[in-house]
Amino acid sequence: MLPAKSALNFNSTLRDNAMLDDVTGTRTVDREVVAFRVAGQDFCIDIMSVREIRGWTETTILPHAQRFVKGVINLRGSVVPVVDLSERLGLGMIEPGPRHVIIITVIGTQTVGLLAEVVSDILTVSDDSMQPVPDIASESARAYISGVVVAQEKMIRKIDLAKVLPANGKELA
Numbered sequence: 001m002l003p004a005k006s007a008l009n010f011n012s013t014l015r016d017n018a019m020l021d022d023v024t025g026t027r028t029v030d031r032e033v034v035a036f037r038v039a040g041q042d043f044c045i046d047i048m049s050v051r052e053i054r055g056w057t058e059t060t061i062l063p064h065a066q067r068f069v070k071g072v073i074n075l076r077g078s079v080v081p082v083v084d085l086s087e088r089l090g091l092g093m094i095e096p097g098p099r100h101v102i103i104i105t106v107i108g109t110q111t112v113g114l115l116a117e118v119v120s121d122i123l124t125v126s127d128d129s130m131q132p133v134p135d136i137a138s139e140s141a142r143a144y145i146s147g148v149v150v151a152q153e154k155m156i157r158k159i160d161l162a163k164v165l166p167a168n169g170k171e172l173a
Contacts, residue, residue, distance in 0.1 A: 029127045033149075035156055036103065036116040039091035042156040044123065044149070045114075049105045049161055053119050056100040070096070070115055075104065082113040088164055089144060107161050123156075125149050130158065 033044040034053075059071025059082050068088040072079050082102055087093045094100070094115055102113040130147040146160040 030124050031127070033123050033125055033156075033158065034103065034119060035121040035123055035151070036101075036119045038089065038116050039086040039094065040117075041091065042120070042154050043085075043159050044125075044156050045103070045105065045159050045161055047122060049107065051104040051106055051111065054102050054104065056096050056098060056102060056115075067093070073102070073113060075111070075113075078111060080104065080111050080113050082115055083165060085114045085116060085159075085164070105161060105165075107165050110165070112165055121152070123149075123151050125151065133157075 032047040034047050034050050035042060035044045037043070057073050059073055061071045062069060062081075065071070065081075068084050070082040070084050072081050074080075084094050094117070096115055099118070101116050101119055103116055103119065104111060104113050106112075129151075130149050132147060133145050144160060144164050145157045147158045149156050149158065
């Protein structure tokens with residue numbers, strides 16, 4: 001488990017690793033993802049969209065904001081909206097406490113914080129190990145989840161941030 005109290009900065013030198021498969025001669029790409037828990041469920045996002053991970057900070061509520069927007073925080077002089085990812089994914093609202101974390105992400109030009117219970121790991125995942133979302137899943141589940149990976153005996157769903165969070169930020173207000 002990564003610490004909840006301290007901010008964890010990711011540096012931009014992390015990148016995708018391409019490897020040549022000796023057996024098939026095809027090129028596979030390994031990507032690093034940040035795994036975390038929301039509403040007791042395991043999810044992940046691409047590490048390249050993560051700016052930092054910080055402990056829970058009280059938010060300033062925005063009147064008339066969407067239910068999934070907890071409010072805004074001051075991040076070194078920038079106003080950053082914080083999204084309750086559990087509520088956004090239809091898993092119920094989280095009542096944050098000191099053990100929760102905010103994953104600061106960048107989607108397009110928008111910086112957004114994602115409320116999570118805990119960041120559990122940073123995993124290396126190959127494109128081959130990423131499975132598609134089953135066809136029997138609901139349309140909204142397929143809209144927000146871009147794939148499923150089995151890692152450490154867990155089914156971890158990869159979130160498509162571009163679909164969960166609007167790029168222009170209009171839906172956040």
